[in-house]
Amino acid sequence: MTIHAITVLGHDRPGIIADTTARLAGLGLNLEDSTMTRLRGHFAMTLLCAGEATTDAIRADLEPIASDGTLTVTVYELPEEQAPAGAGRLFVLSVHGGDRPGIVSTVTAEIAAVGGNITDLTTRLSGDLYVVVAELELPADADVSVLEASIKRVAQELGVDATLRPIEADDL
Amino acid sequence: MSFNERVAAWTEAELGVEGKVLEVVRAPAHVLSVPGKDVDPTAPETIQLAADLIATMRVSPGCVGLAADQVGVSARVFCVDVSTHVKTKTHHGTYVLCNAEVLEASRNEKAREGCMSVPDLTGDVKRASRLTVRGQLPVTGETVEIVTDAFEARCLQHEIDHTDGLLFIDRVAGAHALHQRQTYL
Numbered sequence: 001m002t003i004h005a006i007t008v009l010g011h012d013r014p015g016i017i018a019d020t021t022a023r024l025a026g027l028g029l030n031l032e033d034s035t036m037t038r039l040r041g042h043f044a045m046t047l048l049c050a051g052e053a054t055t056d057a058i059r060a061d062l063e064p065i066a067s068d069g070t071l072t073v074t075v076y077e078l079p080e081e082q083a084p085a086g087a088g089r090l091f092v093l094s095v096h097g098g099d100r101p102g103i104v105s106t107v108t109a110e111i112a113a114v115g116g117n118i119t120d121l122t123t124r125l126s127g128d129l130y131v132v133v134a135e136l137e138l139p140a141d142a143d144v145s146v147l148e149a150s151i152k153r154v155a156q157e158l159g160v161d162a163t164l165r166p167i168e169a170d171d172l
Numbered sequence: 173m174s175f176n177e178r179v180a181a182w183t184e185a186e187l188g189v190e191g192k193v194l195e196v197v198r199a200p201a202h203v204l205s206v207p208g209k210d211v212d213p214t215a216p217e218t219i220q221l222a223a224d225l226i227a228t229m230r231v232s233p234g235c236v237g238l239a240a241d242q243v244g245v246s247a248r249v250f251c252v253d254v255s256t257h258v259k260t261k262t263h264h265g266t267y268v269l270c271n272a273e274v275l276e277a278s279r280n281e282k283a284r285e286g287c288m289s290v291p292d293l294t295g296d297v298k299r300a301s302r303l304t305v306r307g308q309l310p311v312t313g314e315t316v317e318i319v320t321d322a323f324e325a326r327c328l329q330h331e332i333d334h335t336d337g338l339l340f341i342d343r344v345a346g347a348h349a350l351h352q353r354q355t356y357l
Contacts, residue, residue, distance in 0.1 A: 011343050039267070076198075092344070092345070092346055094341055094342050094343070094344060094345075096199060096200065096339070096342075097200045097205075098197075098200040110250035118335055120346065120348070121347055122348060123346040124293060124350055126290070126292040126293050127198070127292065128198075128200055129198070129199045129200050129290065129293075131198075131341055131350060133292065133341075133344055133346065133347045133349065133350050134347060135346050135347045147336070160200070161205045161337070163342040163343070165343070167345075167346065168298060168345075170281070
């Protein structure tokens with residue numbers, strides 16, 4: 001049993017997901033985790049599949065999807081890994097302000113500096129407004145108030161606003 | 173729940189001035205990110221601002237609340253009117269509150285929000301669905317407490333956030349809680 005990471009990127013059209021997943025099913029692959037979305041109108045999909053098929057066999061089977069040149073498909077085998085324990089504390093970081101280069105890199109550097117791990121991140125550009133929403137896991141020994149202050153300091157230097165809040169537990 | 177008859181009976185006729193429709197500013201305008209100043213609810217400029225906010229809300233389709241910073245004035249004033257919204261339960265009609273603050277908030281619920289100052293995005297935000305708010309009415313300056321629920325509670329928290337320099341995007345529930353707006357009213 002191996003895990004393969006498959007990405008499909010490019011021009012969006014109806015049927016990409018149906019076609020790709022049918023081919024993977026035909027190879028006996030099981031979709032374990034996936035994300036599929038559109039970014040600025042482009043199709044973007046990442047799949048983690050488990051099964052016995054080889055990398056070469058998957059590449060060959062998916063080749064027709066990319067044959068018209070509008071989609072790029074990549075296939076890589078991933079090493080088996082246990083999911084991290086997730087003992088850290090969970091937070092949501094919102095950053096918004098005028099679009100400029102370096103917002104994500106500057107703010108995320110502060111998170112990395114305290115050993116925080118970003119588990120999910122979305123950015124949106126809406127007119128002049130740039131929005132970043134990140135979910136993060138902070139190590140137990142990280143000082144949240146110090147991190148919050150450092151994020152707000154770099155945000156101010158960038159001329160953007162930043163808010164760090166604990167993720168509220170689901171009610172059920 | 174004690175319904176506030178005084179607030180429910182309030183209408184913009186009490187302002188005694190004609191409101192002007194003002195331009196609504198959009199993020200990333202700086203005024204949206206700074207806490208507003210406390211106001212004197214009896215001051216003529218506050219009364220005119222109250223009338224202008226209502227006039228601007230009235231001409232904006234789907235608008236159920238508007239804060240002063242959204243028309244470029246960094247002051248703790250907003251108007252609301254959720255009376256015709258489908259998600260409304262309790263409501264107090266149209267009113268303006270000055271220097272409002274949340275006294276009690278409970279029973280968080282997640283729902284989709286938008287904002288005239290962030291016109292192309294919506295977000296899933298957890299807000300209290302039971303709420304007690306205290307503020308002052310314009311002209312008389314009398315202090316009122318509003319106990320409400322559901323959509324009026326959400327709207328009041330959204331507007332009070334504006335007076336504190338916060339947008340709904342500061343409170344979205346997670347990385348997948350921000351959405352491109354699908355429909356414009």
